């Protein structure tokens with residue numbers, strides 16, 4: 001942006017402002033500087049990014065406001081905190097301090113879940129560790145006949161979960177039930193034992209010593225990201241919770257760290273009540289989520 005400012009009162013080229021912003025963001029180490037520069041401009045103009053071309057010139061006030069946004073992004077404040085929204089497939093969720101920003105890496109798991117629900121009438125889906133509620137909302141949008149239950153324990157995150165689930169219902173979506181509390185509190189979900197068609201979760205799973213980008217280190221809640229030295233402190237007990245919620249032939253889908261493409265499936269294969277364990281890759285081709293089918297204990301015992 002510096003060096004591009006024109007004389008006071010003079011309108012200037014939007015394209016030039018965006019190009020300069022992309023350079024600034026690139027120098028600050030932002031991973032996708034061009035896209036982010038355009039997204040910020042689109043946000044400030046109140047248009048889709050694809051429609052930026054319809055605004056060739058911008059006013060000096062606009063340029064100042066844009067420069068401020070670009071400067072904050074250059075400080076590695078997440079793009080979604082600046083625009084106020086994150087996306088997971090068709091789900092658009094409000095985000096900000098205190099809640100994890102949904103990632104595109106999770107979209108493949110949501111698609112898989114929607115596929116697993118095919119042929120099931122009025123299915124029950126439980127989204128453990130829901131954060132913004134993005135997975136629950138994405139599933140509910142794909143399957144309006146489903147009963148979807150979202151579970152989250154963080155008080156700060158729950159402010160965003162409630163806001164998003166309310167917005168979803170107010171825009172005509174099938175209401176999603178929210179259970180605020182710890183997934184490991186036995187009383188929280190005991191009424192759902194053996195009832196779920198699908199249990200889905202994107203829990204905290206990053207090993208503690210893993211270096212992360214400033215956007216994550218400084219802005220995602222640590223308890224949403226990290227899960228002990230090996231990253232499995234939450235997934236390990238979560239598998240038992242998921243298995244007990246599932247009905248016979250129900251499916252679980254759990255996202256995991258890309259270094260756990262063998263560890264987590266192996267963990268599931270050791271469970272007598274789970275079968276058909278498979279690991280799946282995300283949009284970038286990295287190992288990202290595991291799935292398994294619930295089998296009755298008796299049948300599993302016979303296999304031993």
Ligand SMILES: C[S@@+](CC[C@H](N)C(=O)[O-])C[C@H]1O[C@@H](n2cnc3c(N)ncnc32)[C@H](O)[C@@H]1O
Nearest residue numbers: 100102129130131152153154182183202204224
């Ligand atoms: C990686 S974030 C994922 C959020 C959301 N599912 C998504 O994909 O964007 C993990 C979430 O799990 C929540 N969480 C961690 N441990 C939990 C627990 N024991 N019970 C309920 N929620 C938990 C965190 O507060 C955080 O919101």
